[in-house]
Amino acid sequence: MEPTIRNRHITLSHIVIVLIVWSARCQAQYFSCPSRCQCYADPVDSVRSMHLICKWEQLNSSNLESITSSDAVRTLTIRCPHSMRNISTPSPRLFNALRNLDRLEIDRCLIESLPSHLFQGMTQLYSLVIRNAGLMQLPRDIFNDLSNLMALDLAGNDLRIEPYAISVLRHAIRVVCGKQKIGSSDCFGYTSKTSNSECNLIQLDLSNNSINFLSNTLVSLHRLKVLSLDENRLSNIDLRRVPNGVTDLTLRNNRINTVHSTHDSVSSLRRLDLSGNQLDFISATGTVNVLPNGLWSVDLTNNKISYIQDGAFSNMPKLTIVDLRNNSLNELREAAVSSEIRKHRLRVLLSGNPLNCMCSLRWITSPTIVDLTNVYCSHIFSRNTRLLLTDADTRGELLCKYDASCAEQCTCCFQQSCYCKSICPKGCTCWHSAAPHVTRMGRNIVECEGVRLDYLKEIPESITELRLLNGNWKEWSPKDIGPKRDLLVLNITSCNLHWLNESFLDGFPSLTQLDLSKNQLQSFPDAQLDGVADLQLLFLNDNRLSTFSAFALKRFTAISKLKLGGSTNKYMCDCENPTPLQEWFYDETNINRVLDYEDMYCELKGNGIVKIKQVDPSQNGTLCRRPTVTPIRPTTRSTVTTAASVITQARNMYCHMERADFHKRQKRVGATHTATEQQPLNCVRS
Missing domain, CATH: 3.80.10.10 (Ribonuclease Inhibitor)
Known part of the structure; x- marks a missing residue:
């Protein structure tokens, strides 16, 4: 009989366990999702945990009261519509029923003010987000009950200074720990000694506010690791007012032109983002614009940095990457980024700087520069000439x-x-x-x-x-x-x-x-x-030239770039008897080789000073009549003979002049040639 009774007890125990599990699952299965919310069961603990995303027009008690089985809610996200401008006035203890809530996010809900006891009883909350609410200040004791808060996001508000309520967080733990009936010295995972002076806050986001200076409010947050102050109005930053335990500090897109620090400031800082500010130099000594020695990476993009002192990064043994893109550097010396105590090669990003092609940049062609294929320099004597740095080095332009x-x-x-x-x-x-x-x-x-x-x-x-x-x-x-x-x-x-x-x-x-x-x-x-x-x-622009010979113009056709204009060069021109310069411009290829053709002037009888393009009959708006086309008449044999005779005489005259001029030129440069070489091209002695 005993085995039978034992089996019955085991069977009853199994039935009780099954009923308990089934009851809990039914509770989750029949969770009533509030209106305009999306509800999800937790993928790990689907029996007792629910996650809600609600799109409500306001933050009020009627919406919160629509949540039944509030003990099952672990995370709640409330997002108000972009178009709605209704201002919410939340009541005290609004979230009191959500005593098991781990994470609360409120986004885009305009809030006139927050009551002091808004979060009363939310001792389990570890993440709080209140973004884009238009808040200008917070009650001093609003976070008193948030003893386990580890992440606080207040981005997108209108705070003018760091809320003092944040510093009160460290006092909240003392109250909660005092209520715990425990015999050991541990309190929420920490020793009783630290629990009386430190809070759990690890991450703080105050981006997109109107903060224009840092006070000492944050110094007491000794466990803080990540601090974001992007998109504020900071013009200078004193790193002595940043908690010493911070490892990640972002200050993007402020107005910072000065960084104050000492050798022991933010000694734990590993990653620093100062991009989008107004820094104009980085120093190696002193207390101004000297970066912390413990950095692993630093982002200085989109500043106005024009000078980096030698040794600025030399005392940073663990520094691996420096981003200097889009600054105002004309030069970067190797001594500015080198270090004798650093065992690894520092990686530098440098594109987008107006570097000059100087030999002090030659070291950059080594693999140190990560974006070398995008680094250009300007020729020292021709600022409009930009060369890829590697090409400048190869061509001897550094x-x-x-x-x-x-x-x-x-x-x-x-x-x-x-x-x-x-x-x-x-x-x-x-x-x-x-x-x-x-x-x-x-x-x-x-x-x-x-x-x-x-x-x-x-x-x-x-x-x-x-x-x-x-x-x-x-x-x-x-x-x-x-x-x-x-x-x-x-x-x-x-x-x-x-x-x-x-x-x-x-x-x-x-x-x-x-x-x-x-x-x-x-x-x-x-x-x-x-x-x-x-x-x-x-x-030859901006002289007092008035004419060019036919020989000079003939030589000009072999030159690819000419400048002949300017208001002081006033050439002669005539509609009836065009000058050689006018006729030279009848060829459009010659117009294209003169870079300042539009700035060339000539003196035309009856019209004064005009642009030389205005005496070209082929141009629109010309001051000279277009030539009439004369029909070609059939030539007779006598006409051809006469023309050939004229051409022969002209050719002989040209050859005579060419020989004389050729001898004169050769004599001037001291060249010696054979008799055959001295004959001008296409001129044969008869």
Whole structure:
């Protein structure tokens, strides 16, 4: 009989357990979901836990009272419509029935003010979100009962300062712990010693408010790890007022131009986000704009940083990444980001900065720069020319300023005359390519502003670009600097030049760019153009020129970029007898090669000064009549014979002139050729 009785007891026990489980499941199954809410059973504890998302127009008691079986509710999200502007006035103890609530979120519900006892009895709440409610202040004791609160989100309100109610959180634990009937020294997982002085708050979000300075309110939150103050009105930040235990601090899109700190400020800080502020420098010493030493990553994008002091990141042994994109850096020295105590390679993001192509950037071509393929630099002497940094390095466009320099493996550095030695002339600024070698000198640029002509005799032999600005010389000739075989660019601008020596380009056979703009030139010795066959850029704008010879215009067709305009260049033009310059512009390809064609003027009889495009009969709005088309008549044999005779005579005359001019040019440059080579092209002696 005993086994039978034992079996009956086991069967009854099983029945009781099944009934209890079935009863609990029925309770969850028949949970009455309130109006305009979505209700979900917890995937882990579907028997006793429900989650609600409600779209109500206001935060009031009638909506909350519609929740039955409130003990089962673990999370409640209340979202008011975007379009509704009804202001809610919640009553005290509004959530008192939801004593098991873990998380409460209230979003987009405009609230006039919060009553002091709104959250009374919600001792289990660990996450509270009140976003976009228009709150300007909070009652001092509103969080008194929230002893277990770990995450607080007050973003999108209109708070002017950190709510003092947050600092009261640490006192709330003392009250709750005092009510616990426990014999051990532990209270909510912490020792009784810490429970009397610390709260559980770990994450605090005060983003999108109107906070314009930090007080000492947050300092007492010793367990706080994550602090967000994005989109406020902070103009400076004192890190001494940030809890020392914070590991993640975000201050995006404020107005911060100054960061105050000491060596022991926020010693636990690992991640710092200062993007979208107004910082203009980062320092290595002192207490202003010096970053904490314990950082692992720092985001400084979209500031106004133009200078980073050497050693600014050197005392950060665990720093792994620095984001400097979209700032105002013209230069970043390796010493600014290097560190002797750091064992790993620091990663830097640098794109979006107006870097200059300087040799101090050459280190950047190493793998340190994460976004190297997007890093550009501007040419020092042509700000509109932007080069990919790696290309600038390959092409020798990363320039170093120098006073005296001698190329690697140069053997004549201590001699008076030495091609691979460069000494910058007095009153000038000089640059050369990074790491010049005797077999690869690279670029050598000399810029002189307002300098005396006698100083130019010291210009280096290996010069590739000479820029002479704002002088007062009236005349200039090659003897002022001597022959320079590697000179590619010659810029003589605003130097009050009135005329040029007939041999002013002798000694510069490699010249590709010539800029004589903004002088007082009345004529241009066009015969010189034959000595610079590689010339691709010629600027003669803003002088006092009035005409060009047919020979000069013929040579201009081989130059890809010209500037001939300006209000002081006034050319002659005529509708009845077009000048060579007018006829030259009848070819549209010539118009395209003149960059300032729209700014060219000429003097037309009866009309005064007009734009030169207005005397082109093919242009709209022309002042000259379009030529009439004359029908072509059949030619007779005598007409053809006469025409051939005229052509032959003209050709012979041209060849005679060409030979004479050719000999003159060769004599000037000192070239020697055979008799056959001296004959001009297409001219055969009879």
